[in-house]
Amino acid sequence: MIDKNAEKQYDTEKEIDHKEFLEMIPHYLAGDLREKDLLLFLDHIKTCHSCYEELETAFMVDRTVRYLDDELDDDAEGSYDLPRMMKDDIREKTREVYARQNARHVFRVILIIVIMAVVLVLGDFFDIWDITGMI
Numbered sequence: 001m002i003d004k005n006a007e008k009q010y011d012t013e014k015e016i017d018h019k020e021f022l023e024m025i026p027h028y029l030a031g032d033l034r035e036k037d038l039l040l041f042l043d044h045i046k047t048c049h050s051c052y053e054e055l056e057t058a059f060m061v062d063r064t065v066r067y068l069d070d071e072l073d074d075d076a077e078g079s080y081d082l083p084r085m086m087k088d089d090i091r092e093k094t095r096e097v098y099a100r101q102n103a104r105h106v107f108r109v110i111l112i113i114v115i116m117a118v119v120l121v122l123g124d125f126f127d128i129w130d131i132t133g134m135i
């Protein structure tokens, strides 16, 4: 499912078969979907009821297995509301993916500012322009 056509798939998002999203479910639960696929996936389950239900089932199985394996703390015990937990999980993953994109954007802006500053300083140093003289 993760291939070189990822770009193309993004554009033709609506035409992708549900099957592809169903194949993404285990990766979603394992947390190893690529960002682009994760965005597609999150976007799809927002509107696709049948895929959402499939995810809900898979989520319950996954969490139950982990619970039995003692991977999860018992904090949630008593209020073991799996559909609710899944909604929180989706919200959290959506937040994370956008936060990551934001961080990348901020990093790019900072990088551009640093490059511009370096260019200005070098230009001054090599007498291409005279910034220090202007101050």
Ligand SMILES: [Zn+2]
Residues within 6 Å of the ligand: 018, 021, 044, 048, 049, 050, 051, 052
């Ligand atoms: Zn679907």
